[in-house]
Amino acid sequence: MTTLSSLLAQTSFSDADIVTLLGLKDPDDIAALREAAYSLTTVEVGDTVHYRGLVEVSNICALDCHYCGIRRGNRDIERYCLTKDDVVDAALWSAESGYGSCVLQAGERRDEGFIAFIESCVAEIKERSVSQQLPHGLGITLSLGEQTLETYRRWKAAGAHRYLLRIESSNPETFGRIHPPTQRFETRVAALADLGQAGYQVGTGVMIGLPGQTLADLAADIRFYASCDIDMIGMGPYIVASGNSMLDVGMMDPQALLGLSLRMIAVTRLVLHDVNIASTTALEALATDGRAQGIAFGANVAMPNLTPREVRQNYQLYQGKPGLDQAPAQQQSGLERSVEAGGRRVGWNSWGDPRHFGRRTAANSSG
Ligand code: SAH
Numbered sequence: 001m002t003t004l005s006s007l008l009a010q011t012s013f014s015d016a017d018i019v020t021l022l023g024l025k026d027p028d029d030i031a032a033l034r035e036a037a038y039s040l041t042t043v044e045v046g047d048t049v050h051y052r053g054l055v056e057v058s059n060i061c062a063l064d065c066h067y068c069g070i071r072r073g074n075r076d077i078e079r080y081c082l083t084k085d086d087v088v089d090a091a092l093w094s095a096e097s098g099y100g101s102c103v104l105q106a107g108e109r110r111d112e113g114f115i116a117f118i119e120s121c122v123a124e125i126k127e128r129s130v131s132q133q134l135p136h137g138l139g140i141t142l143s144l145g146e147q148t149l150e151t152y153r154r155w156k157a158a159g160a161h162r163y164l165l166r167i168e169s170s171n172p173e174t175f176g177r178i179h180p181p182t183q184r185f186e187t188r189v190a191a192l193a194d195l196g197q198a199g200y201q202v203g204t205g206v207m208i209g210l211p212g213q214t215l216a217d218l219a220a221d222i223r224f225y226a227s228c229d230i231d232m233i234g235m236g237p238y239i240v241a242s243g244n245s246m247l248d249v250g251m252m253d254p255q256a257l258l259g260l261s262l263r264m265i266a267v268t269r270l271v272l273h274d275v276n277i278a279s280t281t282a283l284e285a286l287a288t289d290g291r292a293q294g295i296a297f298g299a300n301v302a303m304p305n306l307t308p309r310e311v312r313q314n315y316q317l318y319q320g321k322p323g324l325d326q327a328p329a330q331q332q333s334g335l336e337r338s339v340e341a342g343g344r345r346v347g348w349n350s351w352g353d354p355r356h357f358g359r360r361t362a363a364n365s366s367g
Pocket of ligand 1: 146
């Protein structure tokens with residue numbers, strides 16, 4: 001029988017190996033998994049954690065994803081869209097604070113007004129964030145849902161270079177259960193391919209602990225990331241949201257969910273090596289040091305929330321979202337302490353692009 005230490009020393013893993021690692025229960029075994037993932041992170045992507053200042057541009061959404069707190073059908077929240085000045089100011093705050101990158105996220109809209117609005121925000125952020133520290137301006141990531149190839153190209157031309165679009169679950173049946181029939185699994189997979197074609201560094205991810213999800217499903221999610229040659233992973237625990245239409249099926253026990261989410265980060269690192277993995281805010285809804293724990297288990301990106309505090313309570317994708325009233329500077333010192341307590345450094349004033357992207361594009365151009 002394979003011992004855990006020999007399993008952790010492997011460089012490739014079968015589906016059964018992945019399921020074994022995801023299902024570890026013994027605290028010593030979990031510590032061994034954490035240490036293996038942490039060391040591999042240091043070797044593969046270095047000892048820095050990169051910040052991306054997150055601006056939640058708008059909670060207006062044309063879609064009705066069953067799990068989501070800002071879905072169209074939730075009538076209990078006030079809808080907002082920040083002004084261009086608010087978006088640009090928040091992004092520039094991240095540049096001045098040394099973050100190197102920002103993320104613009106919003107509910108999904110595909111109308112020309114919104115597309116042009118984002119395009120002009122991106123162009124202005126790019127232009128005004130150029131400095132001695134950031135000679136090419138801020139790195140800009142978008143997380144704005146499924147759009148057409150043409151829209152992806154417009155936003156890229158304006159200056160964005162990374163895009164996050166979660167597959168949510170790579171199991172088409174689970175995907176079908178958590179989305180209305182108008183949202184199709186195949187369309188989402190095609191959107192990820194379009195993003196690659198438009199030249200973005202592409203990120204995806206899943207929600208962990210979805211009702212009915214098995215460890216084999218999570219193993220398949222990791223295989224899905226590999227099959228799309230993904231550069232960045234943003235995945236987090238599924239937490240019920242008020243106004244969500246899946247309340248009746250509940251969610252996993254928070255402690256068990258935290259443990260599973262951390263093991264998923266670690267195993268993804270062991271299998272995929274050189275991708276960027278975010279330690280997402282949702283982890284902090286389960287434990288006050290959730291993001292620090294994510295870093296200890298192999299994540300190398302954190303996304304401090306820079307959304308103006310007046311509207312933050314209206315962007316609650318799930319219940320108990322942390323940091324609703326914390327000022328950016330306050331959050332920053334807390335996060336920095338946890339990064340350093342974990343033996344990592346913050347990668348100030350650099351984009352922190354995923355090494356995987358450099359390698360895959362070099363491989364494509366030489367072969
Ligand atoms: N509309 C954009 C971005 C906003 S939603 C998009 O779809 O890409 C961003 C992410 O929040 C989603 O991809 C989903 O994985 C996550 N999310 C939504 N509801 C959630 C919940 N109840 N628990 C945990 N994560 C959730």
